[in-house]
Amino acid sequence: MTDARARQIVLAARPQGKPQPTDFRLEETAVPTPRAGQVLLRVRYLSLDPYMRGRMDDRKSYAKPLALGDVMAGESVATVIASHHPGYSEGDIVLAQTGWRTHALSDRADLRKLDPAMAPVTTGLGVLGMPGFTAYAGLRLIGKPAPGETVVVAAASGPAGSLVGQLAKLAGARAVGIAGGPEKCAYVEDELRFDAAIDHRDPDFAAKLTAACPDGIDVYFENVGGAIWQAVLPLLNKFARVPVSGLVAQYNGVGKGDGTDRLPATMREILSKSLTVRGFINNEFAAQHYPAFLREVGAGIADGRIRYREDIVDGLERAPEAFIGMLEGRNFGKLIVRVDA
Numbered sequence: 001m002t003d004a005r006a007r008q009i010v011l012a013a014r015p016q017g018k019p020q021p022t023d024f025r026l027e028e029t030a031v032p033t034p035r036a037g038q039v040l041l042r043v044r045y046l047s048l049d050p051y052m053r054g055r056m057d058d059r060k061s062y063a064k065p066l067a068l069g070d071v072m073a074g075e076s077v078a079t080v081i082a083s084h085h086p087g088y089s090e091g092d093i094v095l096a097q098t099g100w101r102t103h104a105l106s107d108r109a110d111l112r113k114l115d116p117a118m119a120p121v122t123t124g125l126g127v128l129g130m131p132g133f134t135a136y137a138g139l140r141l142i143g144k145p146a147p148g149e150t151v152v153v154a155a156a157s158g159p160a161g162s163l164v165g166q167l168a169k170l171a172g173a174r175a176v177g178i179a180g181g182p183e184k185c186a187y188v189e190d191e192l193r194f195d196a197a198i199d200h201r202d203p204d205f206a207a208k209l210t211a212a213c214p215d216g217i218d219v220y221f222e223n224v225g226g227a228i229w230q231a232v233l234p235l236l237n238k239f240a241r242v243p244v245s246g247l248v249a250q251y252n253g254v255g256k257g258d259g260t261d262r263l264p265a266t267m268r269e270i271l272s273k274s275l276t277v278r279g280f281i282n283n284e285f286a287a288q289h290y291p292a293f294l295r296e297v298g299a300g301i302a303d304g305r306i307r308y309r310e311d312i313v314d315g316l317e318r319a320p321e322a323f324i325g326m327l328e329g330r331n332f333g334k335l336i337v338r339v340d341a
């Protein structure tokens with residue numbers, strides 16, 4: 001083993017609203033030594049995901065919050081650099097829950113081995129990993145688009161949203177994406193081949209969304225919440241389905257909201273249109289549906305029916321700045337940190 005020191009980024013302070021660089025601290029530690037049954041991993045690519053913002057708050061959720069001083073949680077593509085585990089050899093490339101650091105120990109039998117000959121290994125963090133599976137499971141199992149129906153999704157250039165629209169098209173539905181800025185909208189229409197893309201920063205956003213959905217909305221895949229949900233709500237058709245996957249517009253909220261309480265109107269629409277609104281965390285479907293997801297989406301990437309985009313930032317020390325930017329929409333595609341390629 002040649003590495004002298006390891007680096008890691010810990011939660012230094014709980015953010016008040018938008019995270020600041022001072023909420024993170026870069027530390028140097030010794031490279032850990034694997035015991036019997038363990039492997040030592042060197043992180044190559046670290047995934048940055050919106051859910052990480054929730055872990056920084058001391059608030060009850062589906063996952064335990066981080067304590068101050070804990071290494072930031074996260075999934076990585078890593079190389080096995082020493083193995084005392086019978087199932088792994090030096091040089092294996094795996095997906096692992098390492099957190100934001102350069103080196104980690106693992107004794108988990110459920111590391112997922114990646115085959116670089118099948119697809120670029122970074123896809124395991126995006127289109128062929130957790131965000132991609134979220135799109136697949138939420139759309140197929142909850143949204144259930146039928147041919148000719150209209151499917152709307154926001155954060156449409158990101159790893160979850162981009163696959164939602166492409167799978168909707170493959171199911172014969174119309175796909176309308178919502179994204180921040182003209183460049184992302186052009187990508188969603190031209191590269192991802194959605195039927196329309198609307199910029200949520202446009203002052204006429206609500207009117208343009210209405211025009212792009214002349215037959216209303218049958219499936220709204222909720223990634224964002226806030227002002228976008230308010231524009232979508234009156235366009236939902238009777239019996240529309242709303243897989244509620246994420247609410248990124250409110251992750252930096254400090255409890256005051258945006259001054260407009262839409263809950264009464266939301267409940268009225270749910271009742272009067274017999275809407276199905278279903279929240280979900282992707283892993284509730286994983287045991288039964290992950291193999292079909294990898295097979296179908298993997299084949300779609302291989303033959304060009306499914307496209308994806310990655311936004312790769314160099315250096316672990318740039319992870320906090322990149323993460324803060326993602327919560328403002330500065331990433332364009334699946335956000336990944338190249339720690340040591």
Ligand SMILES: NC(=O)c1ccc[n+]([C@@H]2O[C@H](COP(=O)([O-])OP(=O)(O)OC[C@H]3O[C@@H](n4cnc5c(N)ncnc54)[C@H](OP(=O)(O)O)[C@@H]3O)[C@@H](O)[C@H]2O)c1
Nearest residue numbers: 134155158159160179180223245246247248249281282329
């Ligand atoms: N339920 C689950 O199991 C699960 C799993 C994975 C992800 N998710 C959720 O899926 C959503 C998308 O995540 P992702 O992994 O695919 O990453 P992502 O699309 O890269 O998420 C970041 C994007 O969200 C958009 N955004 C951020 N703040 C916004 C705001 N105030 N208003 C509108 N858009 C905003 C920005 O895109 P624009 O610039 O285009 O607005 C930004 O680039 C998130 O809500 C995430 O929490 C849920």
